[in-house]
Amino acid sequence: MTFDPQRLLRDLFATAIAAAHPRQVLADHLPADRSGRVIVIGAGKAAAAMAEVIEQEWQGEVSGLVVTRYEHGADCQKIEVVEAAHPVPDDAGERVARRVLELVSNLSEDDRVIFLLSGGGSSLLALPAQGISLKDKQAINKALLKSGATIGEMNCVRKHLSAIKGGRLAKACWPATVYTYAISDVPGDEATVIASGPTVGDPTTSAEALAILARYAIDIPANVRAWLEDPRSETVKPGDPVLARSHFQLIATPQQSLDAAAAKAEAAGFPVLILGDLEGESRDVAKVHAGIARQVQLHGQPIKPPCVILSGGETTVTVRGNGRGGRNAEFLLSLTESLKGLPGVYALAGDTDGIDGSEDNAGAIMTPYSYARAGIKGLSARDELDNNNGYGYFAALDELIVTGPTRTNVNDFRAILILEKTQ
Numbered sequence: 001m002t003f004d005p006q007r008l009l010r011d012l013f014a015t016a017i018a019a020a021h022p023r024q025v026l027a028d029h030l031p032a033d034r035s036g037r038v039i040v041i042g043a044g045k046a047a048a049a050m051a052e053v054i055e056q057e058w059q060g061e062v063s064g065l066v067v068t069r070y071e072h073g074a075d076c077q078k079i080e081v082v083e084a085a086h087p088v089p090d091d092a093g094e095r096v097a098r099r100v101l102e103l104v105s106n107l108s109e110d111d112r113v114i115f116l117l118s119g120g121g122s123s124l125l126a127l128p129a130q131g132i133s134l135k136d137k138q139a140i141n142k143a144l145l146k147s148g149a150t151i152g153e154m155n156c157v158r159k160h161l162s163a164i165k166g167g168r169l170a171k172a173c174w175p176a177t178v179y180t181y182a183i184s185d186v187p188g189d190e191a192t193v194i195a196s197g198p199t200v201g202d203p204t205t206s207a208e209a210l211a212i213l214a215r216y217a218i219d220i221p222a223n224v225r226a227w228l229e230d231p232r233s234e235t236v237k238p239g240d241p242v243l244a245r246s247h248f249q250l251i252a253t254p255q256q257s258l259d260a261a262a263a264k265a266e267a268a269g270f271p272v273l274i275l276g277d278l279e280g281e282s283r284d285v286a287k288v289h290a291g292i293a294r295q296v297q298l299h300g301q302p303i304k305p306p307c308v309i310l311s312g313g314e315t316t317v318t319v320r321g322n323g324r325g326g327r328n329a330e331f332l333l334s335l336t337e338s339l340k341g342l343p344g345v346y347a348l349a350g351d352t353d354g355i356d357g358s359e360d361n362a363g364a365i366m367t368p369y370s371y372a373r374a375g376i377k378g379l380s381a382r383d384e385l386d387n388n389n390g391y392g393y394f395a396a397l398d399e400l401i402v403t404g405p406t407r408t409n410v411n412d413f414r415a416i417l418i419l420e421k422t423q
Contacts, residue, residue, distance in 0.1 A: 009348040019260035020252040040064030043125035044118030048074035049407035089126030097127035107176035119185025119409035121195025147216035148318035167236025169198035201238030254312040278313035283334035290338035323389025326357025333390040337381035341371040344419035353409035364394035
């Protein structure tokens with residue numbers, strides 16, 4: 001059978017996604033005692049799929065409410081699933097956040113709450129703080145998304161403008177016992193950053209949130225500034241007594257998915273170099289990957305071809321143009337421009353949730369022929385990169401990857417296959 005480099009890359013991506021799916025990872029982490037009444041709440045792109053697992057595994061009375069992104073729902077029978085907007089919150093997200101708080105109010109020490117958390121929860125569970133409107137939060141969120149701010153910086157601001165994030169949801173549940181099961185979509189797997197940490201203590205401050213907004217020159221209205229300067233805007237801090245009965249458990253991480261993909265590649269006969277969880281501008285991260293790929297291909301360092309290079313994490317895009325595309329298409333477009341058709345090098349970049357930014361693709365794939373094929377079509381990788389048009393570039397080459405919503409999210413996945421020069 002003829003070896004198909006693109007098929008291998010797609011298989012690695014599928015393996016990474018499968019390794020993080022709730023049906024694979026949640027059940028083993030649930031409490032041993034699954035009898036009795038439990039209230040289930042949740043937020044994120046994997047929330048509905050996680051709720052399905054709870055319904056299948058819990059033996060006692062189950063009720064609750066989870067919110068997920070539009071088209072990421074599931075057919076749950078006992079737990080209500082509501083869909084809302086991501087990455088910019090909408091009215092549906094605000095309404096469901098209010099309902100979640102009402103659902104966990106006035107609980108006792110005998111109550112148990114399961115909170116299902118995954119990436120996307122920051123915008124899906126959107127309840128503005130006192131004196132701040134949803135419109136205010138939407139405007140600030142849009143500006144942050146375009147600014148190049150890291151996920152940690154964005155979530156610092158979100159927490160301090162929220163009535164439910166930064167440990168406030170755990171405070172609302174007190175004195176009930178809360179079990180949070182989280183799928184990480186952030187570099188470092190920090191509990192305080194995943195969906196802005198609704199049930200964990202937050203070490204960041206309102207002053208830091210103001211500094212981040214100033215750093216990226218984001219204009220904020222007077223009411224937002226006044227709130228961030230008000231002591232009431234501070235989040236629940238680590239060690240607060242209201243967190244004493246709140247338990248946090250990671251059930252899937254980007255590293256687990258990288259490890260699964262690495263095992264798949266090695267089983268196919270390709271040694272693997274894992275670069276890890278990365279941050280930074282997509283186009284700049286791509287240049288570093290291109291340099292490594294070139295060194296491997298030309299000098300056999302730090303690993304000899306044939307081999308696979310893997311990385312994850314969450315890059316950022318500072319929007320300069322009017323094109324289409326998320327951070328994975330941007331990464332791959334910059335990689336294409338940097339390598340200019342280097343023989344034997346194939347690459348895939350995709351978001352494990354199946355949605356690259358706000359487009360309908362998960363990502364794209366690059367071959368050694370992409371650069372030349374685009375040139376024949378009159379497309380310049382440099383010009384398209386200047387216009388942030390990775391989607392348009394790879395759509396023209398029929399090299400987009402479309403998976404639809406995967407109902408999980410361990411962030412970006414990148415795989416570069418480097419074959420020997422003769423191949």
